[in-house]
Amino acid sequence: MRCIVSSPTLTDKVAKDICQDILSGELKPNQKLVVAELKEKYNVGASPIREALIQLSWIKYVKLEPQKGCWVAPISKTELYDLHESLNVVASVLLEKSIQQGNENWELNILTEFHKLSRFKFQGDNFNWKEWEERQEAFYLALFSGCFSKNMQEFLHDIIRQIKRYRQVSLNRYPKGFEEIFRIDEHEKIMKLTLDKDLDAAKHQLSTFISAMIKEIEPQIDAIEMA
Structure with a gap:
């Protein structure tokens, strides 16, 4: 079976869109990020959403916890x-x-x-x-x-x-x-x-x-x- 990986260009675009919504305040600190909801919001599949969230966790805008979920990073x-x-x-x-x-x-x-x-x-x-x-x-x-x-x-x-x-x-x-x-x-x-x-x-x-x-x-x- 061929493994399907989302386009880097699409993933980068989704990451940029989510990042901008975090900076604009549309996505607030500590807000739970649900893949199904983000799919609908950004009109893309689950793979680019997940990969975009991983990218944003690298720059500390998103907090990932295995088996628990994903949130906009908190502030303090x-x-x-x-x-x-x-x-x-x-x-x-x-x-x-x-x-x-x-x-x-x-x-x-x-x-x-x-x-x-x-x-x-x-x-x-x-x-x-x-x-x-x-x-x-x-x-x-x-x-x-x-x-x-x-x-x-x-x-x-x-x-x-x-x-x-x-x-x-x-x-x-x-x-x-x-x-x-x-x-x-x-x-x-x-x-x-x-x-x-x-x-x-x-x-x-x-x-x-x-x-x-x-x-x-x-x-x-x-x-x-x-x-």
Whole structure:
């Protein structure tokens, strides 16, 4: 008998759709994910659903328990604090290495990504947070890309994915709170200090920004845990 495996392209699409619904809040933390219900929701067979859930468990957006089932991964202040500390440490190290090792292409990449970010303006209730998130992430990844440290870069990407889910949960509940800390001049300060190779000041400014972001997320996680 020939084993039938779903198309990688279809599986990737389903994983992306489920991921987006987790980030948008349509699928909530701790929500049970039932394959039969997901088949109907995404109009695909069971195999791509199961494979997509496995993919999402690798990036910690989904929690799988053998013989028990599958859930949207939970969130907690304890994990948020752990992610905050981890991001502070690895971002500081990568920024230092990038300042020490970065070349002209690295500097140009930073300037390019900052320009893209600066062109995106806050526009009230219709603000496109998804595109802003993508541009902001690209800018910060450019900052940390000046050095070659594959394992730390992978660790950074993993932490960023986890914090992105927490930040999105908070944005879904109260987007106004982020407008102040996401102002373009805050990012510009970090960029200028980095390009000036002012290591201590750049690391301090980056840590301040990360702490402000976590502080803005925290009340919403409190509210969810108390609900």
